[in-house]
Amino acid sequence: MEDLRRALGAQLTPLYDAGEAMSIARIAADYARRFVAPNALNDFWAQLSQRLLAGEPIQYVLGETEFLGKRFKVSPAVLIPRMETEELVVLAWDILKEKKAPAVLDIGLGSGCIALSIKAKRPDTRLFGLEKSPEALEIARENITWVLKNPDAVHFAEGDILQPETLPSDWPLFDLIVSNPPYIPHQEAALMPAHVLAHEPHLALFVEDADPLLFYRKIAEWAKTRLAPGGHLLFECNEFNAREVVQLLEQQGYKHTTLHKDLSGADRTVISEQ
Secondary structure, X not given: OHHHHXXXXXXXXXXOOHHHHHHHHHHHHHHHHHHOOHHHHHHHHHHHHHHHHOOOOHHHXXXXXXXXXXXXXXXXXXXXXXXXXXXXXXHHHHHHOOOOOOEEEEEOOOOOHHHHHHHHHOOOOEEEEEEOOHHHHHHHHHHHHHHOOOOOOEEEEEOOOOOHHHXXXXXXXXXXXXXXXXXXXXXXXXXXXXXXXXXXXXXXXXXXXXXXXXXXXXHHHHHOOOEEEEEEEEEEOOOOOHHHHHHHHHHOOOEEEEEEEOOOXXXXXXXXXX
């Protein structure tokens, strides 16, 4: 297995930097050790190598990824969870630590990694989720049983925050509304890795150049009547306009708005209070 891992890392180096290539090879080897029978290893490795060398992300090839210590099912219908989003969830845990049986809404579920990680840490959470893509919603619903020992009080719905009149009318007031919305203007596509553009869902990545804060504005407007007193908004943001998100929230009357940097030092998350 070690020889296979090193060989794959060397093969992938033209596509990725050396560190990322070896990380991908390590993920593949760990998966093979856990789930692939010895007599199927050669076929598995040959097919995996072929797909990886064609630029397909390892997470889609394996159909899963790890996020905050939990396994999540993924497919090309959902974004691959990033480390920056783990930091978003840690902030959510901190916001909720003094709240009992909090009601939480995740807008733009994708794989459900944000919402279900909150629930896994805080089983008393009344968890709600909204997702526009039926294919992504199916993945999020499958991840309920992948991630949670007790899936009670989880309510995921199909809907579009840009059409708030179509959203469920029986939702409670929320202690936290969290979202990692589409935030990359199309004009920034050239800055992105080719394998992301080729394989990850553009619906979840891109927003129109003319209105890059569209989702933040629509969520903030809707949330004015959907947050409980003292409730919070929590957003992941584009580092190039995160400060504009802060200004938008302040203009809409939200309080105690703070901007947090990610581990690489980029402006990444915004917290605001009702």
